[in-house]
Amino acid sequence: MLVPSQIELTSHFPLPVDSGTAAAQVLALYRQLHQIVEEHRHVVAGLEGELRSFRHRLEQAESLATTDSLTGLRNRREGERLLRSRTEAGGSFSVALLDLNDFKEINDTWGHASGDAALQFFSQRLRGALLDSETACRWGGDEFLVIFPYGLAAAGVRVRKCVARVSGRYSLRRGVLVNVSTSVGLAEHRPGESVEQLLARADASLYGIKSTR
Incomplete structure (x- = not known):
């Protein structure tokens, strides 16, 4: 059975990792990532809203280009x-x-x-x-x-x-x-x-x- 001092931890992030501080560092990293996601959530939501609005305007433009405004039939x-x-x-x-x-x-x-x-x-x-x-x-x-x-x-x-x-x-x-x-x-x-x-x-x-x- 391996004791904590024998466990080797690796990371893809430039943080020093050892058995004593690994949990704290992972938790801190998670909090940082969560904060970044929350800070940019409104940006993503805004982009999604703009995309929906653009798609709606495009559909309206296509409809106007092919539809007679008085009767609703094809023009x-x-x-x-x-x-x-x-x-x-x-x-x-x-x-x-x-x-x-x-x-x-x-x-x-x-x-x-x-x-x-x-x-x-x-x-x-x-x-x-x-x-x-x-x-x-x-x-x-x-x-x-x-x-x-x-x-x-x-x-x-x-x-x-x-x-x-x-x-x-x-x-x-x-x-x-x-x-x-x-x-x-x-x-x-x-x-x-x-x-x-x-x-x-x-x-x-x-x-x-x-x-x-």
């Missing part, structure tokens, strides 16, 4: 990015351009605040009508674009269901009821076709529908 810039990504990836997909009928009359009769309210109600209904795999964007003014991840026939079925959901009588505010309907131009992406060419065909389809009203 046109983000829609164009998604279309380019779809085009590059290949595969079948279709786009629908939706334009509110007689929207100018709402603005002229009830004011722009009512027009904005109509766009918001329309966007809420449109969002609720879509499947998770389908994406809606506010394209500009009273025009919206929906990306369907399938061909023309299936997209046509989905468009009819969406139009039925978004059309109807809207209560914009007390005493203000308006009938909202929409015209739709639909086009399926063709192999090798650019985003601009696809949108031009969808726009031509929409124009053809509106010209018959």
Whole structure:
């Protein structure tokens, strides 16, 4: 059995260590380290708070860059990015351009605040009508674009269901009821076709529908 005088102690710290003073020195060192940690705890907490704040601001900036501020839908810039990504990836997909009928009359009769309210109600209904795999964007003014991840026939079925959901009588505010309907131009992406060419065909389809009203 080893007696205290026969125990050899080593340390990674530049402190003289022997059997008589080892416990006291370790305790003193622990207290010093504990004091250092406590002194810098507020610094670490502050850095963590700043990091969370920065992450939140970054998420807000990303959201503002991709979201339409009035409707909460994707904005046109983000829609164009998604279309380019779809085009590059290949595969079948279709786009629908939706334009509110007689929207100018709402603005002229009830004011722009009512027009904005109509766009918001329309966007809420449109969002609720879509499947998770389908994406809606506010394209500009009273025009919206929906990306369907399938061909023309299936997209046509989905468009009819969406139009039925978004059309109807809207209560914009007390005493203000308006009938909202929409015209739709639909086009399926063709192999090798650019985003601009696809949108031009969808726009031509929409124009053809509106010209018959």
